[in-house]
Amino acid sequence: MNAPPPVVELERRLRWPGWPTLLFLGILALLLSLVGMTLVMRPSRPRGLPEDAAVLAATGLPNPSLGVIASDLRFTAAAFGGPPSSATNDAATLARTRESELMLERWARAHPREPRARAALGALALVRHDYAVAETRYREACERAPNYGEGRLGWGMALALDAARTSEPWPRRALMLRAIAQFAAVDRTEPEFLLALYNRARLLDEVGRATEARTMAKRYLAIEATGPWAERLRRELLGS
DSSP: OOOOOHHHHHHHHTOOOHHHHHHHHHHHHHHHHHHHHHHHOOOOOOOSSOSOHHHHHHHTOSOTTOBOOOTTOOOOBGGGTBSOBOSOOOHHHHHHHHHHHHHHHHHHHHOTTOHHHHHHHHHHHHHTTOHHHHHHHHHHHHHHOTTOHHHHHHHHHHHHHHHHTOOSHHHHHHHHHHHHHHHHTSOTTSTTHHHHHHHHHHHHHHTTOHHHHHHHHHHHHHHOOSSHHHHHHHHHTSOO
16 A cells, blocks of 8 residues: 655644644733733832822821931931931830821731832831831832832841841841842832942941942942942942
8 A cells, every 4th residue: 555645644644623723822822912911011110108198197108207227328218208317216206106007007908919008117117126027018018019129128228227236246147148138139220229239338348248349339439429428438448
């Protein structure tokens, strides 16, 4: 018996059943559409405070009078309307801050996907020097919006301030390294990038990674060459 011609045999093998072919083409179209969506969609980059006038009025936010002792680091938060005051908060201010936290916590539970409320809670926890709670709140904010510049900056600040009060050298170093990682996670397109870059240079120097610290300092100065923060980096990290 003669074998069928090669072209006929090839056509027979390529003659797929109808439904499996349609299913395959449908899955392929779905995958292509998902790829297209990822190319078009931009990551969430939250800004400011939750857009709820009632909760902002009840909590008194933003409140520029609240103070956070940030040591040699730079920090800003929408809850303060910018960089916080460096003044020490009195007992009455701390009590009002705690009341604002409780109200904002109730609002946040009713809006579980809102990262800005978690970041504001983190900032208020920093006012009370509760760095463990601040870290948790900022981590929750970043879980909801991984590209959240304020969230990453605040998370790093909570870790760095916790390190500053830790006397044991190895736990202190571990906290600073974790803070450096959060500062490094702030995207260069975010308004908090320059602050995070400054903090990163300072902490790298503090943990003994001088070469990396100088590299970050030079990167900072390439963006902002003048001003008090630039002069501090130039004097204290670059020796000039």
